Amino acid sequence: MKFAIVVFPGSNCDADCFHIAKxxxxxxxxxxxxxxxxxxxxxxxxxxxxxxxxDYLRAGALARFSPxxxxxxxxxxxxxxxxxxxxxxxxxxxxxxxxxAVRPNKTLRYICRDIFMRVESSDTAxxxxxxxxxxxxxxxxxxxxxxxAPPETMEELRRERRVVFRxxxxxxxxxxxxxxxxxxxxxxxxxxxxxxxxxxxPHPDRCSEGLLGNDVGRKMFESVVTAxxxx
Amino acid sequence: MITPELVTEHNLSSDEYERILKILGREPxxxxxxxxxxxxxxxxxxxSSRVHLKKLPTSGPRVIQGPGENAGIVDIGDGLAxxxxxxxHNHPSFIEPYQGAATGVGGILRDIFTMGARPVASLDSLRFxxxxxxxxxxxxxxVVRGIAGYGNCMGIPTVxxxxxFHPAYNGNILVNVMNVGIVAKDRIFKGRAEGSGNPVVxxxxxxxxxxxxxxxxxxxxxxxxETKQKKPTVQVGDPFTEKLLLEACLELFETDAxxxxxxxxxxxxxxxxxxxxxxxxxxxxxxxxxVPVRExxxxxxxxxxxxxxxxxxxxxxxxxxxRVFEIFRKWDLDAAEIxxxxxxxxxxxxxxxxxxxxxxxEPLSAEAxxxxxxxxxxxxxxxxxxxxxxxxxxxGDSLRRILASPNVAEKSWIWxxxxxxxxxNTVERPGGDAALVRVKGTKKALALKSEVNxxxxxxxxxxxxxxxVAEAARSIACTGARPLAITDCLNFGNPEKPEVMGQFEAAxxxxxxxxxxxxxxxxxxxxxxYNETDGRAIPPTPTVGMVGxxxxxxxxxxxxxxxxxxxxxxxxxxxxELGGSEFLRVVxxxxxxxxxxxxxxxxKRLIELLLALADGxxxxxxxxxxxxxxxxxxxxxxxxSGLGAEIRLDSGLRPSxxxxxxxxxxxxxxxxxxxxxxxxxxAGKTGVAFQPIGRVGGERLTFSIxxxxxxxxxxxxxxxxxxxxxxxxxxxADVL
Numbered sequence: 002m003k004f005a006i007v008v009f010p011g012s013n014c015d016a017d018c019f020h021i022a023k024x025x026x027x028x029x030x031x032x033x034x035x036x037x038x039x040x041x042x043x044x045x046x047x048x049x050x051x052x053x054x055x056d057y058l059r060a061g062a063l064a065r066f067s068p069x070x071x072x073x074x075x076x077x078x079x080x081x082x083x084x085x086x087x088x089x090x091x092x093x094x095x096x097x098x099x100x101x102a103v104r105p106n107k108t109l110r111y112i113c114r115d116i117f118m119r120v121e122s123s124d125t126a127x128x129x130x131x132x133x134x135x136x137x138x139x140x141x142x143x144x145x146x147x148x149x150a151p152p153e154t155m156e157e158l159r160r161e162r163r164v165v166f167r168x169x170x171x172x173x174x175x176x177x178x179x180x181x182x183x184x185x186x187x188x189x190x191x192x193x194x195x196x197x198x199x200x201x202x203p204h205p206d207r208c209s210e211g212l213l214g215n216d217v218g219r220k221m222f223e224s225v226v227t228a229x230x231x232x
Numbered sequence: 233m234i235t236p237e238l239v240t241e242h243n244l245s246s247d248e249y250e251r252i253l254k255i256l257g258r259e260p261x262x263x264x265x266x267x268x269x270x271x272x273x274x275x276x277x278x279x280s281s282r283v284h285l286k287k288l289p290t291s292g293p294r295v296i297q298g299p300g301e302n303a304g305i306v307d308i309g310d311g312l313a314x315x316x317x318x319x320x321h322n323h324p325s326f327i328e329p330y331q332g333a334a335t336g337v338g339g340i341l342r343d344i345f346t347m348g349a350r351p352v353a354s355l356d357s358l359r360f361x362x363x364x365x366x367x368x369x370x371x372x373x374x375v376v377r378g379i380a381g382y383g384n385c386m387g388i389p390t391v392x393x394x395x396x397f398h399p400a401y402n403g404n405i406l407v408n409v410m411n412v413g414i415v416a417k418d419r420i421f422k423g424r425a426e427g428s429g430n431p432v433v434x435x436x437x438x439x440x441x442x443x444x445x446x447x448x449x450x451x452x453x454x455x456x457x458e459t460k461q462k463k464p465t466v467q468v469g470d471p472f473t474e475k476l477l478l479e480a481c482l483e484l485f486e487t488d489a490x491x492x493x494x495x496x497x498x499x500x501x502x503x504x505x506x507x508x509x510x511x512x513x514x515x516x517x518x519x520x521x522x523v524p525v526r527e528x529x530x531x532x533x534x535x536x537x538x539x540x541x542x543x544x545x546x547x548x549x550x551x552x553x554x555r556v557f558e559i560f561r562k563w564d565l566d567a568a569e570i571x572x573x574x575x576x577x578x579x580x581x582x583x584x585x586x587x588x589x590x591x592x593x594e595p596l597s598a599e600a601x602x603x604x605x606x607x608x609x610x611x612x613x614x615x616x617x618x619x620x621x622x623x624x625x626x627x628g629d630s631l632r633r634i635l636a637s638p639n640v641a642e643k644s645w646i647w648x649x650x651x652x653x654x655x656x657n658t659v660e661r662p663g664g665d666a667a668l669v670r671v672k673g674t675k676k677a678l679a680l681k682s683e684v685n686x687x688x689x690x691x692x693x694x695x696x697x698x699x700x701v702a703e704a705a706r707s708i709a710c711t712g713a714r715p716l717a718i719t720d721c722l723n724f725g726n727p728e729k730p731e732v733m734g735q736f737e738a739a740x741x742x743x744x745x746x747x748x749x750x751x752x753x754x755x756x757x758x759x760x761x762y763n764e765t766d767g768r769a770i771p772p773t774p775t776v777g778m779v780g781x782x783x784x785x786x787x788x789x790x791x792x793x794x795x796x797x798x799x800x801x802x803x804x805x806x807x808x809e810l811g812g813s814e815f816l817r818v819v820x821x822x823x824x825x826x827x828x829x830x831x832x833x834x835x836k837r838l839i840e841l842l843l844a845l846a847d848g849x850x851x852x853x854x855x856x857x858x859x860x861x862x863x864x865x866x867x868x869x870x871x872x873s874g875l876g877a878e879i880r881l882d883s884g885l886r887p888s889x890x891x892x893x894x895x896x897x898x899x900x901x902x903x904x905x906x907x908x909x910x911x912x913x914x915a916g917k918t919g920v921a922f923q924p925i926g927r928v929g930g931e932r933l934t935f936s937i938x939x940x941x942x943x944x945x946x947x948x949x950x951x952x953x954x955x956x957x958x959x960x961x962x963x964x965a966d967v968l
Binding site: 011204 | 377380381384385386387470471472473475476562563564644647648649650651652653654655656658659670672785
């Protein structure tokens with residue numbers, strides 16, 4: 002089992018994802034520089050958090066033009082599992098691998114803290130080890146996480162059960178109080194139709210070991226390892 | 233032709249100009265005058281402070297690099313070392329808070345990674361005026377956004393800090409930023425231009441006209457409406473470029489191509505070129521026509537004095553130069569060979585084929601002016617009125633008012649804007665006694681804390697500075713970590729005033745005595761003078777940034793109470809000391825002394841006791857007693873855990889001193905009842921006063937003396953007040 006972790010200029014959670022894949026899960030892991038096009042035989046691809054191209058113009062707007070993104074798109078089309086975390090999610094949106102866009106948080110401030118979210122779908126490559134309806138606590142760290150999409154896309158996401166996580170309060174109620182950034186319908190993460198491409202604003206990479214006080218995020222990485230092992 | 237007016241404009245005295253004439257044996261040209269002006273500015277030369285700084289203890293068994301380099305370095309075992317430094321960016325932040333604070337972060341990060349270290353954590357120590365003062369909310373908002381904007385993009389977590397508000401900072405806010413990096417002990421790089429013939433390479437952003445004479449600006453007072461006029465001297469930061477520069481440099485350090493490297497901070501290319509040649513006893517020749525510039529027509533004067541951000545100067549091995557260019561090309565950064573190392577002892581600058589400056593390298597720093605400026609004793613303070621005043625009618629109300637005050641209220645409004653988790657090493661997040669950052673690949677963690685109580689320093693700079701060291705050490709010991717070393721950031725008024733110089737000398741002596749006594753060396757630091765507006769100086773503010781080491785991260789201690797029924801005990805004794813307390817300021821609206829006493833031997837014993845108890849696994853929680861005294865400390869342990877506590881005090885002291893006095897040398901701990909004997913015995917052995925004062929339990933926080941209840945408050949309501957007050961204060965009014 003081998004993870005490829007894409008490194009854009011300005012990625013800054015690349016080493017955190019590498020640490021999980023390699024040190025915590027004992028998988029193979031390798032970085033892929035954004036100017037490269039060879040995913041080096043990876044079984045799963047992670048687009049990590051950070052500020053690719055400084056988030057200049059718009060988060061993810063420049064990164065989508067990096068040569069590596071053609072390879073990532075091809076990998077995804079062939080059914081390969083792709084996870085976009087935070088800035089990686091923004092890149093997936095800009096690249097059209099997932100629908101919709103994110104706007105600046107409703108508070109117009111960067112927010113770094115724990116939030117709660119409800120698992121809406123365990124039917125993706127990265128969530129199969131969660132129970133549907135499970136409430137998970139995860140940290141966020143972003144200035145632009147306010148998800149939005151045209152009404153027909155929102156309808157499609159609902160109909161195809163492609164919303165993977167929704168922000169909620171501690172009791173699991175999907176409401177305004179539990180929504181940190183103003184995201185439409187409290188959307189924290191979504192998947193493509195096939196469930197092999199998943200993007201989310203919260204950081205499973207920041208809650209994957211007990212030492213950090215929370216390891217619920219580790220299941221996202223373990224999900225894909227389990228799925229690929231079963232294949 | 234250098235006129236006396238030109239000399240004055242360059243902030244040089246006539247004596248200093250005479251000295252220049254003597255060094256050169258001729259009149260300098262304008263470029264050379266600009267270089268002298270920058271190198272001899274207070275900011276770069278430490279001309280008023282050096283005689284005093286020499287007294288600080290700077291060595292110790294773990295010290296690998298003391299003051300004089302880009303950062304200090306201490307050994308943390310496992311072949312690793314921690315590089316750290318704190319710096320001020322006060323003047324620019326008052327003029328333009330976002331860019332001022334952002335470039336402050338950028339500058340300190342470069343100081344760390346230029347030594348070969350990967351930055352792992354930042355801290356911010358901020359002083360603002362009253363929130364009601366003009367522009368103040370705008371300044372708070374801008375500074376916080378600036379630190380966030382730069383640090384978050386760089387992917388360096390901001391894990392700890394402190395923020396104080398007082399009208400004495402209305403005209404001069406303080407923005408002190410610290411960074412800590414980790415470096416392999418055998419891969420440390422220094423700012424030395426060695427090896428005659430080696431190429432001098434410029435890397436990073438292009439040079440623009442921003443920040444020319446920034447170092448000189450930081451060496452002047454503000455007057456009247458100068459904040460507007462000075463705007464062009466504030467630099468603009470680009471964290472994205474710095475992130476690329478960081479990664480490119482660290483990649484380059486993995487090769488054997490680098491001989492020496494230094495960031496272009498204050499006084500830009502001037503200070504990096506002169507310091508690198510000066511340290512190595514070599515010389516350099518630079519062709520300024522080859523410096524990458526942002527706009528055409530920049531003069532040699534502007535190129536030498538620009539403080540454009542995100543630039544580095546490095547000396548490479550001649551035969552490995554290709555590798556340098558290859559790595560910088562990969563990261564899409566400018567890199568240009570702009571000169572070479574010589575053995576002439578001179579810095580010679582060319583521009584368009586002509587020599588535009590030819591100066592001796594070492595004398596510019598070694599023969600910089602050195603002043604032992606006149607000092608005067610502080611003016612005697614009026615005797616305090618509090619000792620003869622009646623007690624407050626309602627201690628619960630006093631506690632609530634203190635918890636809601638901007639100095640004590642929880643500051644998550646600030647630190648949730650900072651990415652404090654990136655890097656996945658933040659074991660103890662902001663808001664505890666000290667942040668804990670684990671060191672991947674080891675069992676260890678670094679404990680990080682910045683600290684100074686400026687109210688104590690205003691009352692007594694000697695003792696206040698000593699208390700800053702003691703309090704930081706105590707906070708670090710409360711996590712179970714051993715204090716290793718400090719960096720200091722000394723913020724004062726105009727050193728040409730005897731009273732300010734008196735404060736400075738006393739504070740440095742205070743730091744020095746405390747550091748010697750606690751065996752905590754000073755490995756790096758920064759001095760910021762001229763924090764005055766219209767003749768009013770800030771209170772002496774010697775900020776201490778401390779690094780501690782926790783050998784086994786699993787043995788860490790935290791602030792919150794852990795279990796119902798645990799015994800609560802106070803370590804160390806309370807005295808009748810309300811002077812300088814938050815209680816006096818908030819409840820009595822008064823700044824009065826005297827400054828609490830400092831018993832360094834007692835502090836040392838308390839630290840050893842805390843470390844022994846943590847190592848033995850005897851404690852469930854530990855919290856340092858500081859601002860707001862026992863009342864606030866106990867409330868914090870309760871509010872952070874959601875557990876109540878019943879505290880019974882037995883003392884003849886006035887209740888307000890018992891509850892809110894800020895006597896030093898104390899900590900609040902909790903432990904299972906079965907541990908009481910062990911804790912008591914350990915305290916007895918180390919000679920620290922041990923008083924069991926209550927139990928964890930219920931949902932209320934109560935304090936009583938005998939049968940008299942002093943405080944009885946719901947923890948949930950205290951928590952709501954404490955966590956919401958600062959955000960309310962910031963959001964109540966129009967920030968801009």
